[in-house]
Amino acid sequence: MSDTAAAIRSRPRQVCVLGSAEPGSQAYELAAAAGELLATLGITVVSGCGSPATRVAAERALGAGGTVVSIVPSDDIGLEDWPCSVLIPCGMGDARNLLMALAGDACLVIGGRAGTISEVCLAWLHHRPLLPLTGCGGWSDQLERNPPDERGNSPILPWGSVEELRTRLLELGFVEV
Template identity: 30%
Template sequence: MAGESYVAVVGSGEADAGQAWLAEEVGAALAEAGAVVVTGGLGGVMEAACRGAKSRRGRTLALLPGDDRRAANGWVDVAVATGLGELRNGLIVRSADAVIAIGGGAGTLSEIAFALKTGTPVFGLGTWDTEGIVAATDAADAVARAIRHASSAVS
C-alpha cells in the first residue's frame, strides 16, 4: 500500500439517508481512483464509505476507538483496534493524505480540527462551515479534489 493515496472519509456514526448515500458515492469513487479509504470503522458515514469502496473492489482501513477489531463494520479490510477512544480521530487524519468530511457532529469537528492543524486538506460535503474547509459541490467534486491533492502528496 506504500505509494498509494490514502483518503479519510469522516462523518457521523449515525448518518441520515442523504449523508449515507453521499458517503457511499464517495467511497466508490475513491476506490475507482485507486485510493485506500480510511475511516473510524464503525457505522453511519464510516460504514457507507467502506461499503461504497468495497462495491468497486477498493480497500478500506479502519482505526477503531475500542480494543476489539470485531467491532469494525463488515466492509473493513484492515481493522486496527487503537483503544484510544476519540483520540483515534487524530490517527485517522494523520494516516490520510486528504480528508472528506460529510455532515457530522463534534467528533467530525475534531477530525476537521486535527486536519487543519496538521495541514491536511479537508473537502466538505454538507459539513461544518469553518475556515479552511473547501466546500465541494458533490461526491465527484470532493473525490477529484482529494485525489489531486493526495496524488501530489505521495509523488
C-alpha cells in the same frame, strides 16, 4: 532515486472519511458514492465506520474493489461486522481521532458532530487538506466559511457532488488525468 523513495512514491493515496449522516439523507448517499469513487480511483479509504455515513463509504469502497483501513476506538481485534480490508483496534477511545486525522493524505468531511470537529481540527493542525461536503447541512457545510482558525494551515476544498469531488482530488494531485 532510492528503492525506499520509489516505494513511498508508489504508495496509493489515502483519504480519511470523517463525519456523520443518517441513512436516506442526501449526505448519506453522497458518502456512499464518494467511497465508491475513491476506490475506483485507487485511493485507500480510511474510516472508523462509527457513523452510518462513514460505514456506507467503507462498504461501497469495498464493493468497488477498493482497500479500506478502519481505525476503531476499541481494543477488539475480533470485530466481525466491520467493513474493512485492515482493522486497527487502537484501544484509545476518542483519542483515536488523532490517528484518523493523520492517517490520510486528505480528509473528506461529511456533516459531522463533536467528534468530527475534533478530527477536523487535528487534521488542520497537521496540514491535511479538508474536503467538506456542502449543500447537505451539518457541520461540513460551514467549514469553508468558518475554518478552525485564521492560520490557513491547509486547503479547504468544498464539494457538493461526486463530479466536484473528483475535480478536487485532481486539484490535489491524487488523480492522474
